[in-house]
Amino acid sequence: xxxxxxxxxxxxxxxxxxxxxxxxxxxxxxxxxxxxxxxxxxxxxxxxxxxxxxxxxxxxxxxxxxxxxxxxxxxxxxxxxxxxxxxxxxxxxxxxxxxxxxxxxxxxxxxxxxxxxxxxxxxxxxxxxxxxxxxxxxxxxxxxxxxxxxxxxxxxxxxxxxxxxxxxxxxxxxxxxxxxxxxxxxxxxxxxxxxxxxxxxxxxxxxxxxxxxxxxxxxxxxxxxxxxxxxxxxxxxxxxxxxxxxxxxxxxxxxxxxxxxxxxxxxxxxx
Ligand code: KIV
Numbered sequence: 001x002x003x004x005x006x007x008x009x010x011x012x013x014x015x016x017x018x019x020x021x022x023x024x025x026x027x028x029x030x031x032x033x034x035x036x037x038x039x040x041x042x043x044x045x046x047x048x049x050x051x052x053x054x055x056x057x058x059x060x061x062x063x064x065x066x067x068x069x070x071x072x073x074x075x076x077x078x079x080x081x082x083x084x085x086x087x088x089x090x091x092x093x094x095x096x097x098x099x100x101x102x103x104x105x106x107x108x109x110x111x112x113x114x115x116x117x118x119x120x121x122x123x124x125x126x127x128x129x130x131x132x133x134x135x136x137x138x139x140x141x142x143x144x145x146x147x148x149x150x151x152x153x154x155x156x157x158x159x160x161x162x163x164x165x166x167x168x169x170x171x172x173x174x175x176x177x178x179x180x181x182x183x184x185x186x187x188x189x190x191x192x193x194x195x196x197x198x199x200x201x202x203x204x205x206x207x208x209x210x211x212x213x214x215x216x217x218x219x220x221x222x223x224x225x226x227x228x229x230x231x232x233x234x235x236x237x238x239x240x241x242x243x244x245x246x247x248x249x250x251x252x253x254x255x256x257x258x259x260x261x262x263x264x265x266x267x268x269x270x271x
Contacts, residue, residue: 010045010086012118012140012184018045018217019206025218027208028226031057031074036081039223044085046208048120048220049075051090051150056224063149064093068106075114088142089116093150096121096130103130107139120187122148124174128181135182143178145171146212147190160211162191172199179203187220188212190237211237 007014018025027046030036031053039047053074054066068091075089089110096103107119118140121127131141146161155161162168171191178186185206188196193213200207200216209216221238224230228243258264 007084009084012086015045015086015185015206015218019204025206025208027218027220028223029053029220030078030081030223033077033081035223036078040082040085045218046220047078047082047085047087049078049087049089049114049116050120050222051092052222052224054092056222056230062152063090064152066092068092068095068109072110072114075110075116079115086117087115088118088120089114090120096134097123097127097150100129100133103127104133104137107134108137111139118142118184120144122150124170125177128177131178131181131183140184141182143175143183143186144189145174145178145186145191146188146196149189158190160190160192162195168192168195171195172202175199175203175207179205188216190235211235 015025017023025045026043027048028039028044029048029050029052030039031049036047049071051063051066051071053071054060054063057074058066058070060066071089071092075087079087091103091106091110095106103121110116110119119134120142121131121134122144124143124145131143134141147155147158149158152158162171172195175186183205185208186199186203188199188207188209190211193215196207196209196212197215206217208218208220210220222230225233225238226241228240228245229248231245255264
């Protein structure tokens, strides 16, 4: 039996154990019941209800417009489907930055109304107070450093972060601070592989990378990207496991043809 079948429910503690024993952590995004069910049944360790829902579900250019209510809607649909994975939910932009009370309130709503297991916040020292306050309620917090899409207008681009020494050192300091503050895990997005490996070795909490190389404790991808539902997004770090855009398009074309040509429904497909 494979390792994922033996574990009934993944917890933050399981992820710590995975890091300690050198078992890599698998993580994917999901935003709805049907996809979450498939992903969970395939043995994923962590499901992230990412604010990337703003892009792939709602068609926005950035993650900034998505609201707390919309995140709760997506998260509650995912939680209803999941039997094994740890469900982590992104706190959306504007619900935690510079306001630790709002951060706590928003996190409590995500836990209470969606039934999530943990929340994820983007940033380092500047959001420390928010993280500390959320932790007082017993809510597990996952950090996120490197390319943090909620700050896109500060960066100006989605290119690789922390290539320069000063930014790299600040990232390492932030990672240590997040661990000390009490985060149970950390996402590193789009940074040099060597730097990500250095962070993973320095902190004892699991480090999960996206575009951060293989020297970290686990990997996360946006499910719509790895399944090929999105077509134009082709960063170097992305491995596509399916070409769903074309497969679905071909199936729909076939259906249209069948309806037009009266091939569907046939005698067996009616009452
Ligand atoms: O929102 C998201 O999908 C994320 C991942 C890219 C880590 O934060």
